[in-house]
Amino acid sequence: MNIGNNQRNGRLIKRKVAGLIFPACRRFAAMITSTLSQLHWYKTISPNFAKAIDYALQTDFSVMEPGRYPIDGPDGDLSFAIVNEYTTRPVSECDPESHRDYADIQIMIAGTERFGYTPLIDQEPTTSYDPEKDVALYTLQEEGLNYITLYPGQFIIFFPSDIHQPEVFQGQPAPVKKVVLKIAV
Numbered sequence: 478m479n480i481g482n483n484q485r486n487g488r489l490i491k492r493k494v495a496g497l498i499f500p501a502c503r504r505f506a507a508m509i510t511s512t513l514s515q516l517h518w519y520k521t522i523s524p525n526f527a528k529a530i531d532y533a534l535q536t537d538f539s540v541m542e543p544g545r546y547p548i549d550g551p552d553g554d555l556s557f558a559i560v561n562e563y564t565t566r567p568v569s570e571c572d573p574e575s576h577r578d579y580a581d582i583q584i585m586i587a588g589t590e591r592f593g594y595t596p597l598i599d600q601e602p603t604t605s606y607d608p609e610k611d612v613a614l615y616t617l618q619e620e621g622l623n624y625i626t627l628y629p630g631q632f633i634i635f636f637p638s639d640i641h642q643p644e645v646f647q648g649q650p651a652p653v654k655k656v657v658l659k660i661a662v
Contacts, residue, residue, distance in 0.1 A: 508594050508641070509634040510625060513584065516632055525549065529556040529582065529658045538586050538656045550661070559657045565590055565646035573615040573622065573642040577606065579659040581635045583643065585627045588653030592633055593622035593642030600640060611659075615640055637662060 509519065516534060520527040528549045541560045547553025565588070575597050583592070595617070602613035617640070626647050627633055635641045 507596070507636045507638050510627070511632065513630050513632060516582075519582075519634065523660075523662070525555050525660045525662070526580075529558075529660045532556075532558065533582065533584060533656070533658055538584070539654070541656075548658070554661065556658065556660045559659065560586075560654070561657065562652065562654045563644065564650050564652050565644055566650060568593070568619055568642070568645050571642050571644045572604075573617050573640045574612050575602075575615070575637065575640045576611045576635075577608075577613075577637050578611045578661060580637065580662050581641070582632055582658040582660065583627075583635070584632045584656045584658070585629050586654040586656060587629055588651055588655075589626060589628055589647045590643065590653050590655065591624050591626050591645035591647050593617075593619070593624050593640075593645060594635070595622050595640050597638050597640050617642075 513534070516530055520530045532548045536558075538558075538560055543560050543562050545553070546558040546560065548556040548558060550556065568591075571593075573593060573595075600615055600617065603616040604614035606613040622640075622642060624645070625633070633641075
């Protein structure tokens, strides 16, 4: 999706992405991060977001086994949760990615993880989009990404207009537990 700098009669044109209206600009940035106590504010994005966020706020993920858990829709196709446990890795081993059909709400349950982020503007994927997995992979220089570290009780939202690089270690590899809410947009 190209969110370019579009003007008509000298005025900035607004673009609709993931159900939201944003002014079009070259450095489009839709990624959101905060603490779980603030997650409820984002239920207004869409009904799918509302159901997934309600589920997240009512669920104790710390006691759940890794796996996929349907939230809404036939077979959980409107929203589902993926509980993950893994060891974070060096940035060079973590592929930046983007999605088309789903937004991610990634919630840290245990451990610390760094995320790379940049707006999806005109970067070409190095691995073509896979519709079965809803993912395209990129090879980007570390300097081309902004990094943020998440701790337990924090979340980050990535939209289809974002490239993100999960699973990066902070300092050294360490075990984490994280839930990813996949929400159809």
